[in-house]
Amino acid sequence: MKAWYFTEMPYPHLPPLDTLSTMRVSLESKHFDPKIGADLYNRYLDEYMIADDAGLNMMVNEHHQTATCLDVAAPLSLAILARQTSKGEICILGNPVANRGDPLRIAEEMAMIDCISRGRLSAGFVRGVPYEIFAANTNPTQTVERLWEGIDLVQKAWTSHDEPFNFEGKFTQRRAVNIWPRPYQDPHPPIWLTGSSDFAGISRAASRGFVFATFLQPYEKVRQLFDAYRGSYRLNGQPGGGGTAFMPLVYVADTESEAEAGMKELLWYMAAKTEPQFRNPPGYVPVEFNVKALQGTFSGRTNAMRAQTLEFQREQGVVMYGTPDQVIAQIKRFYDLVGGFDHLLMMMQAGFLDHERTAQNIRRFAKDVYPAIKDLAGTKPLDLPIAAE
Amino acid sequence: MSEFLTIQGMKIEVERMGAGSPLLVLLSEEAAYERTSPFIAELAKTHELVMPMAPGFGNSERPDWIGNPDDISYIFLDVVEKLGLKKIPVLGLSFGGWIAAEMAVKDDSFISKLSLVNPFGVKIGGPFDRDIQDIWTLHPSKVAALKYHDVEFGKRDYSNTPEAEITIVARNLESFARFCWDPYMHNPKLKIRLPRIQVPTQFIWGANDGVTSAAYGKAYSQLVPGASFVTVANAGHYPQIEQPAEVAKLVNAFLA
Numbered sequence: 001m002k003a004w005y006f007t008e009m010p011y012p013h014l015p016p017l018d019t020l021s022t023m024r025v026s027l028e029s030k031h032f033d034p035k036i037g038a039d040l041y042n043r044y045l046d047e048y049m050i051a052d053d054a055g056l057n058m059m060v061n062e063h064h065q066t067a068t069c070l071d072v073a074a075p076l077s078l079a080i081l082a083r084q085t086s087k088g089e090i091c092i093l094g095n096p097v098a099n100r101g102d103p104l105r106i107a108e109e110m111a112m113i114d115c116i117s118r119g120r121l122s123a124g125f126v127r128g129v130p131y132e133i134f135a136a137n138t139n140p141t142q143t144v145e146r147l148w149e150g151i152d153l154v155q156k157a158w159t160s161h162d163e164p165f166n167f168e169g170k171f172t173q174r175r176a177v178n179i180w181p182r183p184y185q186d187p188h189p190p191i192w193l194t195g196s197s198d199f200a201g202i203s204r205a206a207s208r209g210f211v212f213a214t215f216l217q218p219y220e221k222v223r224q225l226f227d228a229y230r231g232s233y234r235l236n237g238q239p240g241g242g243g244t245a246f247m248p249l250v251y252v253a254d255t256e257s258e259a260e261a262g263m264k265e266l267l268w269y270m271a272a273k274t275e276p277q278f279r280n281p282p283g284y285v286p287v288e289f290n291v292k293a294l295q296g297t298f299s300g301r302t303n304a305m306r307a308q309t310l311e312f313q314r315e316q317g318v319v320m321y322g323t324p325d326q327v328i329a330q331i332k333r334f335y336d337l338v339g340g341f342d343h344l345l346m347m348m349q350a351g352f353l354d355h356e357r358t359a360q361n362i363r364r365f366a367k368d369v370y371p372a373i374k375d376l377a378g379t380k381p382l383d384l385p386i387a388a389e
Numbered sequence: 390m391s392e393f394l395t396i397q398g399m400k401i402e403v404e405r406m407g408a409g410s411p412l413l414v415l416l417s418e419e420a421a422y423e424r425t426s427p428f429i430a431e432l433a434k435t436h437e438l439v440m441p442m443a444p445g446f447g448n449s450e451r452p453d454w455i456g457n458p459d460d461i462s463y464i465f466l467d468v469v470e471k472l473g474l475k476k477i478p479v480l481g482l483s484f485g486g487w488i489a490a491e492m493a494v495k496d497d498s499f500i501s502k503l504s505l506v507n508p509f510g511v512k513i514g515g516p517f518d519r520d521i522q523d524i525w526t527l528h529p530s531k532v533a534a535l536k537y538h539d540v541e542f543g544k545r546d547y548s549n550t551p552e553a554e555i556t557i558v559a560r561n562l563e564s565f566a567r568f569c570w571d572p573y574m575h576n577p578k579l580k581i582r583l584p585r586i587q588v589p590t591q592f593i594w595g596a597n598d599g600v601t602s603a604a605y606g607k608a609y610s611q612l613v614p615g616a617s618f619v620t621v622a623n624a625g626h627y628p629q630i631e632q633p634a635e636v637a638k639l640v641n642a643f644l645a
Contacts, residue, residue, distance in 0.1 A: 021528070134526060141567040145453075275528050282525070282566035290559035294547045 001335075001342060001376040003369075004059040004091060005051035005362060006247070007349035009044045009070040009077075011037065012268060022275040024066040024131045031067065040070060043355055045080055050359050052085035054366035059091040059345055061126075064135035068272045075109040082117035090117055093192055093213060093345070094124025097150030098143040099136030103172055104179065106150070107157040111183045119184040124192035124213070125151050130285075130300060131278045141283030144201065146171050151191070153177075158188035190242065197221075199228050205242070206232035213245035213345065216270075216305055218316035219337040222246055226338050230379060243342030243379045246334070250346040251321040252364040262361060263310065263321040268351025270306045270313075324368035331373050342378040391448070394441075396467045399450040402442040403468065407433025411477050412644070413469070414440045415485030417506075418565040419627060420447060421558045422545065423482070428633035432480075435641065439477075441468045443488065445564025447557060457568050458484070458510065459576050462491035469499050478502045478644050482629055484509060484565060487574075490613075493590075494582035503590040504640050507598055507626050509574040511583070513608045521574045522600045525566065535599030537625040574601075583612040590616040591643045593636060595624035617643075 013036055014020065020027060048058050060077045063069035071077050074092045081090050090113075095106045114121040127147045133140045149169045156165065157179045164178035183189055192211040195201050202225060205212045212229045214222060226244045249269070251262035279300025280293060292298035305318055313319045317334040320327050335341060348365070349358040391404045404424065412432065416423045420442065423429055432438060443461050445451030455461060465488060478501050481489030486508025493503055513520050524532045537543045547555050590613045594606035603620050610618040621628040621635055629636045 026526070137571055139567065139570045141563055141570075277525065277527065277529055277532075283563040287556060287559045287563060290562065291552060291555045294545075294555050294559055 001344055001373050001378070002057055002089070003344045003346060003365070003373070004057040004089075004245075005048065006059040006061070006345055006347050007044055007047065007358075008061065008063070008068060008269065008347065009040065010269065010350055011040060011067045011070050012351045014067055017271070017273060020273060022278065023068055023272045024063075024274045025134045025278045026065075026275070027067055037070060044070075044349070045077065045084070047349060047355065047358050047362065048077075048081055049085055051362050051366070052081075052088045054363050055087065055370065056362065056366050057089040057091065058085065059093055061093050062096065063129075064132060066131065066272075068269065075106075075113065078113050078121075079109075079116065082113045082120070089120045089122060091122040091192065092124050093122075093194060094126040096128040096132060096136070097125050097154065098146035099128045099132050099138045100150075101136070101138070101146075101171070103150040103153040104157055104174060104177060107154040108179050108181075110154075110189060111158065111179060111181045114184040114189050115181050117184070119189075121183075121185070121189040122192055122211070123189040124194065124211075125154075126194045130281055131274060133281045133284060134278060139283075140281040142171075143284070144198070148204070151193075155188065155191070158183050192242070192245065195225065197225075199225075202228045203232040205229065209242045211242035211245055211343065213247070213343070215247040215345070216249075216318050217246075218305065218318065219334055222317070222334075222338045222341075226341060226379070230339065244340075245343035245345055246317075246338070246341050247345035247347060248317060248334075249319045249321075249350065250327065250344075250348050250365065251319075251361055252324055252327050252369055253321075253360070254323065254364075256322045256326060259321040259323065259326075260310075262353065262357060263319055265353045265357075266319070266347065266350040267310070268353075269347065274300075276300070324364065324372075327365070327369050328372045331369070332376070335373075335376055340377060340379060344373070393448075394468060394471055396464050396471065399444060399452050399464075400448075401444070401450070401464065401468060402448040403472070404438075404440045404442070404447070406438045406440070407436055409435045409437055410644075411474065412436040412438055413474060413477055413479045414438050415465070415479070415481040415489050416440060416442070416446075417483035417485050417627065417629075418561065419483070419630065420485075421554070421561055423629070426630060426633065428629040428637055431633055431637040432640065439472065439474065441465055443485070443564070443568075445567065446561050451564055451567070455568070457576065458488045458491050459578075461488050461568065462495060466492055466496055475499055476501045478504065480504045480506070480640060481508055482506045483626065484569065486510070487576075487579075490579060490583065490586070491576065493586045493588070494579065497586055497588045500588045502644055503586065503588050504593065504643055505590065506593045506629055506636060507595055507601060507606065508592075508609070509569065509601065510576060511580040511609050511612065512572070512575040512577065513580075513605055520601070520605055523573065524600060525570070532600075535625070536627065538595065538597040538623050538631055542627070542631050580612055584614055586613050586616075589643075591639075592616055592618045593628060593639050594618065594620045595626055595628040595631065596620040596622050597624060598626045600626045 062074035164176040253259035442449040486505040487510035592610035624631040
């Protein structure tokens with residue numbers, strides 16, 4: 001199993017949260033102080049370098065128009081890490097190709113970063129959470145189609161080396177496609193894809209050998225998603241191979257009470273407020289979900305787990321915290337409950353968690369937890385005897 | 390009573406109601422409510438209403454290639470032809486008014502008179518002008534206040550509604566976004582084409598519309614040669630819902 005350090009690069013220095021109706025999309029930028037922002041950017045990048053020194057891999061993502069995430073252009077932070085780190089793998093999870101609307105620029109950026117990092121890149125793609133629809137102004141009813149058309153074009157651009165090609169898709173039309181540089185890895189960096197309930201997408205990801213990642217979901221749901229991924233190996237007549245990834249919030253400390261205090265700070269992320277219209281733009285989720293919304297039992301996919309208690313979240317595996325031994329036990333329990341997985345993506349910094357404790361969290365995990373989980377076996381196809389053992 | 394037509398390979402639901410001279414009615418994004426509303430019932434007293442459901446609305450199919458009201462106008466022109474409707478009046482409400490305008494700029498030979506109630510469809514001002522308030526970005530409580538003079542008219546209680554009917558409501562909402570998200574509630578070409586409309590045209594506008602103001606409506610009406618413009622007091626974006634008798638009276642007087 002590989003472990004990946006992650007922070008969303010939050011900007012927590014806001015007016016009292018009960019005076020704000022939202023932290024996303026429409027929170028006025030007058031609340032952003034560039035001097036504080038400059039310190040934060042540099043601090044967060046320093047912490048990635050501490051993670052690299054400690055032996056962890058690094059993952060970045062991006063969001064827009066939000067105090068929860070200052071990384072508005074993940075290829076930029078990734079490019080910095082490609083140059084300033086030297087050991088760990090780097091992963092972008094991911095490129096919002098549906099919202100960004102320029103797949104070839106993404107293909108070029110990833111190829112360049114793969115070269116600079118000498119092949120340490122994993123290139124993820126995301127459909128984008130509902131809030132992202134607004135900053136990008138993507139039609140919310142078409143993001144899945146846009147995502148896959150974008151991935152198809154990027155993959156073709158990465159692997160076409162003998163002559164330019166033209167592309168006339170539904171959303172993108174380009175001529176004489178012939179990107180320089182080509183990726184360092186051959187045929188291209190590993191591709192990752194995120195998802196939370198789109199089983200058709202999971203099957204498609206598995207059949208094309210992509211890593212499938214899901215965030216902050218209870219273990220039963222994760223098991224269903226990972227089973228769907230593993231089951232698709234055989235159904236698609238493909239070797240599969242990418243693997244599976246899960247992201248909880250993680251905090252490790254000398255004592256459980258110290259770890260609990262740290263985790264409570266990380267939960268700032270879970271408490272981030274968003275106005276209802278941003279959580280569920282029309283057509284983002286299938287009609288059956290919006291039937292529930294009209295009946296008053298659904299308010300957007302991201303809400304359910306966030307409202308739960310710490311104990312419940314810990315039991316579900318969405319948060320993992322405690323002494324090193326406790327965290328090792330929690331990871332192994334989750335691993336068994338979901339049928340195994342390949343990548344542990346860890347949000348280890350959020351909210352006001354300061355530099356000192358973030359660095360302690362990273363180093364403690366790398367030194368006392370990672371060695372105990374590194375050798376956990378990776379994803380195996382469901383129908384092979386080895387999976388039944 | 391509904392029938393289904395096959396148009397360009399898709400099933401389109403057409404509801405007929407009432408008795409009298411025929412009237413083609415293109416419902417608004419509130420179609421699920423409007424079908425059984427007092428306004429439609431009032432019109433059905435003196436007209437045979439022919440109400441095609443837009444793709445993705447009611448029980449009409451929605452193929453992927455349909456992206457906006459311009460596309461829908463070709464479907465509805467085929468509906469008109471298939472039903473053999475000639476020289477009939479057309480009434481379009483909000484989103485349906487936009488579709489009616491898109492039809493009329495292409496072919497108004499089947500239209501005797503055109504009545505539009507708070508139609509979307511054009512952009513009057515520049516890039517930084519908010520001609521049409523953004524109903525998808527603002528908080529739902531603000532949107533309700535913009536849409537209705539009296540927000541009570543916008544409240545819907547689905548607690549005892551059968552799931553099949555709620556599914557239609559949810560699908561209507563989704564289809565509305567599919568067709569009107571971007572460019573937001575307008576077709577940049579429509580404004581240029583509106584002078585093609587040569588039939589008598591009436592614009593009816595809710596005086597308290599906060600989504601598309603009466604000033605917007607007036608400017609829209611001036612793009613159609615000879616069109617009249619009348620406002621309805623104590624009504625927002627859906628005067629047919631808030632002041633059904635008044636709007637029915639204005640429509641009937643225009644059609645008489």
